[in-house]
Amino acid sequence: MSDKKPEPKELSDEYILAAIAKESKEFDKDAEIDRILKAFRLDSYAVLDLQPGVPDNDIKKCYRMKSLLIHPDKTSNPSAPDAFDRLAKAQKSLLDEKERAKLDECIADARMLLMRERKLTTDSEEVKDPDTEFRKAWREKTKMVLVDEELRRRKKMKAQMQEEGRAQKKEEDEIAERKRKREFESKWEQSREERIGSWRDFQKGKQPDKKKKKIKTLG
Template identity: 60%
Template sequence: MASKEKDPKDPVEDKDALDALEAESKEFDKDAEIDRILKAFRLDAYAVLDLNPGVPESDIKATYRKKSLLIHPDKTKNPQAPEAFDRLKKAQTELMDEKHRERLDEAIADARMLLIRENKWTVDSPELKTEEFAQQWRVKTREVLIDNEMRRKRQAKAQMQEEGREQRRADQEVEDRKRKRQHEQDWESTRDQRIDSWRQFQKSKSGDDKKKKKKLKPIG
């Protein structure tokens, strides 16, 4: 009995092939996004999330949700997915923190003003609308953020050192008070012994005086 040949135009095989291509395409997208996140400047949360500064919170939430679902470690075999996912989550948390986002926005604005001053431009200069300026702005932003981070670490170190000195002073004061209390306790615990010794001394002295009086010869 002759075997049935497969129809080259079999829709089932075509669907399987398309599904395989789609799955491969999705994995490629996941790998590309993971690679992008890991290469993004981690001090710039906007860069990690691939967002422009000043976007509303709704965009931050929507972008994070979309990207986190794409690269979630449970949905890809990429070994770098956990690290990329952690960085994405950290960036989202920083941007949702009002104070942190304010500091980041200030650093980005400072970088822009520094470029304008260095090149003696004005805020209306046409150069500010070019792609070259946008690239220079990103580079300058990195420099400002790195400088701010180094300054923050120096301040934190100095604060820790000062707190260490304060702690040592506090420990010393506690130790001094402890020694003082112990001295007072020791002094009080030997009170009766000191009194007895004093009485014995006084008694002994009184006996000596009496002996001396007996030895005195009468005058004349």
């Protein structure tokens, strides 16, 4: 019989490999959460780590894989809920036809601005086959365009809210004026009988009795 003692579970190959796999998976989760939070949130493609022009099926597939990876119930990372929320909003934005069209337009505008700055044309090799440096500059220009667009949107919304506020105040003033008019007409109607009675008395020569003032005697 062998006197060799059984290897502790903590030192077995299976246990070590499982621990490494678990640690690696947690690292992947943390890395993806960190990537999402660092991505420019106005660019839904960047949040999902996708290239513009991808079909809807790829967007859904990408979202499903990443959402399963970083789901708050699947990791203890405290930033998971925020990252998960950004991921969901990015997918919703890209699957919205109008929202995606606006984003694509901003990306195209950024490309055009970059081409003008560098005096390039669509036939330029740098544009036809963009290298890493051009793509990086394009992304930075896209951020600028998206920020400008967001500022315009907020300014427009603020002006709209102010206009709605003025319209609401005008409506409230009109309602108050109508209320005052109704109250005046109501009081006028309520005093109608009194006015008619006074007029009849006047016609009959019946003036209201006046109290005689007492004359104080001097001395």
